[in-house]
Amino acid sequence: AQSVTQLDSQVPVFEEAPVELRCNYSSSVSVYLFWYVQYPNQGLQLLLKYLSGSTLVESINGFEAEFNKSQTSFHLRKPSVHISDTAEYFCAVSEAGGGNKLTFGTGTQLKVEL
Amino acid sequence: DGGITQSPKYLFRKEGQNVTLSCEQNLNHDAMYWYRQDPGQGLRLIYYSQIVNDFQKGDIAEGYSVSREKKESFPLTVTSAQKNPTAFYLCASSPGQGAGEQYFGPGTRLTVT
Numbered sequence: 607a608q609s610v611t612q613l614d615s616q617v618p619v620f621e622e623a624p625v626e627l628r629c630n631y632s633s634s635v636s637v638y639l640f641w642y643v644q645y646p647n648q649g650l651q652l653l654l655k656y657l658s659g660s661t662l663v664e665s666i667n668g669f670e671a672e673f674n675k676s677q678t679s680f681h682l683r684k685p686s687v688h689i690s691d692t693a694e695y696f697c698a699v700s701e702a703g704g705g706n707k708l709t710f711g712t713g714t715q716l717k718v719e720l
Numbered sequence: 721d722g723g724i725t726q727s728p729k730y731l732f733r734k735e736g737q738n739v740t741l742s743c744e745q746n747l748n749h750d751a752m753y754w755y756r757q758d759p760g761q762g763l764r765l766i767y768y769s770q771i772v773n774d775f776q777k778g779d780i781a782e783g784y785s786v787s788r789e790k791k792e793s794f795p796l797t798v799t800s801a802q803k804n805p806t807a808f809y810l811c812a813s814s815p816g817q818g819a820g821e822q823y824f825g826p827g828t829r830l831t832v833t
Binding site: 655711 | 724726751760761762763765768770808810812814815816821822823824825826827829
């Protein structure tokens with residue numbers, strides 16, 4: 607069975623600084639990887655995903671994540687954060703051929719300060 | 721607009737009462753899911769359904785029940801057997817084929833006192 611680890615429960619950062627949210631996964635088969643964002647009292651929105659091909663994937667609002675198979679990681683990065691990026695971020699994994707079931711990490715609260 | 725609706729947004733119940741949370745989607749998705757979210761624990765899968773009239777238990781199904789009589793609807797009943805029902809409940813759907821991307825509703829916050 608797959609699992610996901612997000613080691614950082616909270617990440618404080620100043621506006622316009624870079625940020626990295628870490629995600630490691632465990633699986634014995636090929637995986638698909640996702641980052642979701644959740645604003646307070648709302649559902650989750652898909653931020654970006656890795657299915658196959660290029661290991662670097664990007665979102666429309668400046669986030670990127672790189673799939674590293676050897677390190678079983680899918681860290682999320684942004685070179686310059688904005689106040690509006692304050693939210694909780696969840697990494698998730700599904701196994702190829704696993705019927706679309708997602709396993710989520712425990713989430714990282716990103717707090718952007720002025 | 722296509723999407724997933726959950727109602728109500730906030731729900732209050734007394735201990736010992738069953739309560740049903742609504743989830744409807746008009747995305748024509750085959751698969752639907754219910755998750756429970758508690759602070760610091762991420763999302764935990766309660767039940768999921770990959771096709772009408774069929775559903776499977778997730779990781780924390782005890783004290784919950786579901787039905788899937790229509791493709792668009794997947795209601796969740798929180799029974800009195802659920803020991804700690806106060807939580808944020810999220811419904812999601814996916815096409816059922818492909819890579820597992822799920823689309824989420826806005827959630828229902830249930831408070832049981």
